[in-house]
Amino acid sequence: MTSTALTGLTSRxxxxxxxxxxxxxxxxxxTSVVIIACLxxxxxxxxxxxxxxxxxxxxxxxxxxxxxxxxxxxxxxNTLGFAVSSLLVSFLFGLPAAWLVERTxxxxxxxxxxxxxxxxxxxGFAAAMGWLFLLNTRIGLVNxxxxxxxxLHEAPFNIxxxxxxxxxxxxxxxxLSFIMTAAVxxxxxxxxxxxxxxxxxxxxxxxxxxxxxxxWPGILAAGIYIFTIGFAAFDVPAIIGWGNRIFTFATFLxxxxxxxxxxxxxxxxAALSGVLVILAGAMSWWYARMQQRxxxxxxxxxxxxxxxxxxxxxxxxxxxxxxxxxxxxxxxxPVLTVIWSSLLPYFMLPGKQAFAQATLQQYRALPWPLAxxxxxxxxxxxxxxxxxxxxxxxxxSWVVLRSRVPGRALFDFVAFLxxxxxxxxxxxGVILITLYVLQTVVPIYSTIWILLFVFVIARLSYGTRMTNxxxxxxxxxxxESAQISGASxxxxxxxxxxxxxxxxxxxxxxxxxxxxxxxxxxxxILTTPHNMTLPVVIWSLWLGGGFAQASALVxxxxxxxxxxxVLYWLIAGRIGxxxxxxxx
Amino acid sequence: xxxxxxxxAAVCASVITALSLSATIARAAEMSPALKALxxxxxxxxxxxxxxxxxxVGGNAGAEMMEQxxxxxxxxxxxxxxxxxxxxxxxxxxxxTEYAAGQKAFSDVWFANGAYIVPLLDRNIFMxxxxxxLLPGRITDREVEQGGQFVRVxxxxxxxxxxxxxxxxxxxxxxxxxxxxxxxxxASTPYAAGFDTISATDIWGPEKTLDYVRKLSQQISGxxxxxxxxxxxxxEFLALNMDCSGQDAxxxxxxxxxxxxxxxxxxxxxxxYYMSVPKNAAHPNAAKLxxxxxxxxxxxxxxWKTDHTDLSLYPESHIAAKVREITAQGAKPVEVSTDWIVxxxxxxxxxxxxxxxLTSKAN
Numbered sequence: 001m002t003s004t005a006l007t008g009l010t011s012r013x014x015x016x017x018x019x020x021x022x023x024x025x026x027x028x029x030x031t032s033v034v035i036i037a038c039l040x041x042x043x044x045x046x047x048x049x050x051x052x053x054x055x056x057x058x059x060x061x062x063x064x065x066x067x068x069x070x071x072x073x074x075x076x077x078n079t080l081g082f083a084v085s086s087l088l089v090s091f092l093f094g095l096p097a098a099w100l101v102e103r104t105x106x107x108x109x110x111x112x113x114x115x116x117x118x119x120x121x122x123x124g125f126a127a128a129m130g131w132l133f134l135l136n137t138r139i140g141l142v143n144x145x146x147x148x149x150x151x152l153h154e155a156p157f158n159i160x161x162x163x164x165x166x167x168x169x170x171x172x173x174x175x176l177s178f179i180m181t182a183a184v185x186x187x188x189x190x191x192x193x194x195x196x197x198x199x200x201x202x203x204x205x206x207x208x209x210x211x212x213x214x215x216w217p218g219i220l221a222a223g224i225y226i227f228t229i230g231f232a233a234f235d236v237p238a239i240i241g242w243g244n245r246i247f248t249f250a251t252f253l254x255x256x257x258x259x260x261x262x263x264x265x266x267x268x269x270a271a272l273s274g275v276l277v278i279l280a281g282a283m284s285w286w287y288a289r290m291q292q293r294x295x296x297x298x299x300x301x302x303x304x305x306x307x308x309x310x311x312x313x314x315x316x317x318x319x320x321x322x323x324x325x326x327x328x329x330x331x332x333x334p335v336l337t338v339i340w341s342s343l344l345p346y347f348m349l350p351g352k353q354a355f356a357q358a359t360l361q362q363y364r365a366l367p368w369p370l371a372x373x374x375x376x377x378x379x380x381x382x383x384x385x386x387x388x389x390x391x392x393x394x395x396x397s398w399v400v401l402r403s404r405v406p407g408r409a410l411f412d413f414v415a416f417l418x419x420x421x422x423x424x425x426x427x428x429g430v431i432l433i434t435l436y437v438l439q440t441v442v443p444i445y446s447t448i449w450i451l452l453f454v455f456v457i458a459r460l461s462y463g464t465r466m467t468n469x470x471x472x473x474x475x476x477x478x479x480e481s482a483q484i485s486g487a488s489x490x491x492x493x494x495x496x497x498x499x500x501x502x503x504x505x506x507x508x509x510x511x512x513x514x515x516x517x518x519x520x521x522x523x524x525i526l527t528t529p530h531n532m533t534l535p536v537v538i539w540s541l542w543l544g545g546g547f548a549q550a551s552a553l554v555x556x557x558x559x560x561x562x563x564x565x566v567l568y569w570l571i572a573g574r575i576g577x578x579x580x581x582x583x584x
Numbered sequence: 585x586x587x588x589x590x591x592x593a594a595v596c597a598s599v600i601t602a603l604s605l606s607a608t609i610a611r612a613a614e615m616s617p618a619l620k621a622l623x624x625x626x627x628x629x630x631x632x633x634x635x636x637x638x639x640x641v642g643g644n645a646g647a648e649m650m651e652q653x654x655x656x657x658x659x660x661x662x663x664x665x666x667x668x669x670x671x672x673x674x675x676x677x678x679x680x681t682e683y684a685a686g687q688k689a690f691s692d693v694w695f696a697n698g699a700y701i702v703p704l705l706d707r708n709i710f711m712x713x714x715x716x717x718l719l720p721g722r723i724t725d726r727e728v729e730q731g732g733q734f735v736r737v738x739x740x741x742x743x744x745x746x747x748x749x750x751x752x753x754x755x756x757x758x759x760x761x762x763x764x765x766x767x768x769x770x771a772s773t774p775y776a777a778g779f780d781t782i783s784a785t786d787i788w789g790p791e792k793t794l795d796y797v798r799k800l801s802q803q804i805s806g807x808x809x810x811x812x813x814x815x816x817x818x819x820e821f822l823a824l825n826m827d828c829s830g831q832d833a834x835x836x837x838x839x840x841x842x843x844x845x846x847x848x849x850x851x852x853x854x855x856x857y858y859m860s861v862p863k864n865a866a867h868p869n870a871a872k873l874x875x876x877x878x879x880x881x882x883x884x885x886x887x888w889k890t891d892h893t894d895l896s897l898y899p900e901s902h903i904a905a906k907v908r909e910i911t912a913q914g915a916k917p918v919e920v921s922t923d924w925i926v927x928x929x930x931x932x933x934x935x936x937x938x939x940x941x942l943t944s945k946a947n
Contacts, residue, residue: 064791070944138819245807245945246807247805263681345841346817347820370644528690543809
């Protein structure tokens with residue numbers, strides 16, 4: 001869909017220009033400059049020796065030091081293993097679930113959509129804590145039961161391993177692979193499958209020679225996206241891997257900026273970040289190529305053509321057994337384990353002694369003033385982050401899709417950078433900027449505003465994907481009609497575009513708000529006692545050895561999420577985001 | 585009748601107030617002029633931010649007790665805001681980074697032992713305070729180090745904390761933990777606690793210590809902070825080799841956990857723990873007040889209640905009995921002060937090397 005002439009930025013009518021489009025352009029440029037400045041700051045610090053304070057000097061030695069440090073290659077190997085494991089596990093559950101929902105007559109599809117979507121919102125560190133108590137080699141509930149039942153000498157499962165961490169992360173990411181691959185199956189033209197069937201092909205042949213070849217670019221794109229997330233993940237490696245000396249890039253970067261033996265090694269951290277940015281950038285480029293390829297296979301005919309749904313018959317019980325197993329493993333069992341841990345002074349296996357000591361003491365002993373401060377900060381960020389993010393995203397999308405500003409595609413690339421670059425790198429960049437560049441001009445270090453700043457940047461890529469796709473669906477004829485009738489650009493935007501875009505904006509606002517609620521990685525890098533969020537309070541309790549208290553606060557956090565998730569479910573259901581194509 | 589009751593209640597309230605006031609007046613009379621001035625200045629600040637581990641100095645509960653005790657004893661109106669913090673060295677490094685960047689310190693007080701203090705001495709980021717004039721006779725030159733920058737608050741005896749129910753044997757020496765029975769079941773700390781001290785040339789020496797650490801690295805399966813003893817109590821790890829000060833073990837023992845501490849007689853050490861005020865503290869007077877209170881008998885009693893430790897130099901010290909017990913068994917504990925560490929530079933080099941060894945996963 002091409003943009004038309006009447007954009008307000010290149011007005012042909014000779015009217016005075018509306019302030020809205022220039023304002024949008026200014027905001028877009030300013031935000032882009034900030035994003036690039038964060039990355040350039042990381043790049044600058046990577047050439048500094050010692051502290052980047054007034055007396056610093058420059059050096060090239062940080063890069064060779066990172067490259068020649070054996071730990072860097074061990075960390076790279078760990079990270080690759082972790083990301084691959086996460087991807088495989090997420091596909092193990094997400095792909096079949098997507099198939100069942102989009103291509104079979106499985107009953108109760110909205111329930112699957114709801115649970116999968118809600119599953120994405122559960123904090124990763126909560127599940128990690130639960131799995132640690134389940135599959136620890138010595139005290140894990142499952143291992144101990146298996147060893148006692150079958151007389152084993154060694155625990156059969158070890159969660160404190162690369163694959164163990166990948167298992168937990170993969171379970172957390174399965175809803176994402178479900179949503180992305182369900183979209184792929186939904187976008188495929190079923191006419192091609194129908195033609196194959198009419199020509200006499202069996203179901204297996206149809207799936208193998210028509211469906212999968214059509215779907216694989218989209219599946220591969222989803223795989224790259226999920227791999228990128230796993231590559232940069234912090235919470236699961238921090239909870240499970242840290243104490244077992246298994247470091248991934250994110251936790252190793254955190255260790256470099258919070259070392260035990262010396263002052264923070266910002267130069268090394270920045271140099272390592274540079275390596276990460278290159279790797280993540282390459283993956284993002286590959287992802288974009290796969291997305292383009294995937295779109296070629298999505299032929300939208302406009303006809304109301306329904307695909308033939310595979311009949312499950314008696315296998316429907318198998319299907320629900322599979323889905324039920326996933327939800328139990330991913331959410332129910334870890335949460336129950338965390339609840340159990342929260343009732344004890346220290347983790348114990350269920351038994352007489354444990355039941356005798358189970359109390360609510362950990363809840364009473366929680367640092368409630370601190371938890372309340374954390375909750376207040378989190379609530380403020382939940383309200384402001386999506387609002388500011390979406391205002392900026394609309395600006396970006398407008399400039400990219402509706403204007404004729406030269407080089408506007410670059411803005412789209414810049415908006416995507418926060419996804420391409422691991423969050424923790426942005427966090428390090430922002431902390432360095434606020435400590436050493438902006439501290440006298442914009443003193444936001446140790447305030448909630450630094451968190452808002454970095455949360456907004458981190459969510460830009462997701463928000464712009466949403467506003468881009470929302471704006472693309474609004475035909476420019478509607479805006480042209482309004483402008484021909486004399487409406488200003490601002491008026492057109494307010495009375496035509498905004499109402500049509502509002503379902504997308506509401507959905508994106510809620511989604512970003514919920515992701516803000518569970519955000520740990522960025523907050524941990526930037527936290528001080530003055531700006532702690534609720535997840536960081538939990539992390540601090542965990543890090544300080546208060547596992548039982550951390551578990552208690554996780555339970556409280558999950559309970560607080562319930563009304564938010566219900567609200568999300570009501571709104572998402574209303575705008576049709578919780579149903580498969582076959583249901584409409 | 586009602587009037588009589590109200591009158592009686594009013595009289596009682598007045599008596600109680602008068603008694604409290606007289607107690608406060610009496611205490612005020614005992615205070616040095618410097619302390620009175622400090623209390624006034626701290627009350628004007630009104631707040632104090634502190635950050636350390638959840639089981640250090642009693643964590644949140646300890647901070648609340650201190651706040652209440654300071655109110656009662658000195659008429660302090662300072663609100664103490666405690667947040668669970670990272671490890672002692674990490675707190676120190678963050679304070680140093682903030683100082684270099686011209687920012688206020690996130691914690692008004694730094695709590696650490698000498699091993700973490702000495703590397704930061706040349707940064708000159710802690711205030712020099714005349715502590716002796718605040719509590720004359722109580723805080724003496726013995727309790728203050730580095731020209732008034734650091735005050736000894738409590739003593740700890742580093743050893744190995746282990747799970748008594750699951751341990752394959754009752755350990756008596758550090759070498760016991762190199763035996764196959766412990767392999768893969770024990771942890772160490774990410775800051776090589778304890779190993780720096782024993783690497784001094786007049787104890788084990790650097791070579792023997794690093795050799796031991798390399799062998800230990802093959803035995804351990806994880807790294808824990810000294811405050812992570814819940815993971816020993818639960819049996820996730822069977823021992824923490826070495827721990828920091830032993831007080832956490834006694835805290836957990838009191839809760840009924842199967843935990844005990846082994847102090848190696850050939851490597852016994854009394855580690856002093858200090859409090860100090862960063863030059864970039866947001867509430868420096870409130871910080872000084874808290875530190876001064878730690879030195880009082882009431883402050884020391886709170887430390888014993890919350891942390892099972894106090895300063896062995898005071899006459900009423902509980903931990904001094906443990907020192908005497910170890911000494912009677914033939915140990916010659918080294919007093920690890922900042923001056924001692926400065927006089928033994930080899931310990932810092934060994935610490936750095938030991939940290940690298942312990943935090944790298946064994947092949």
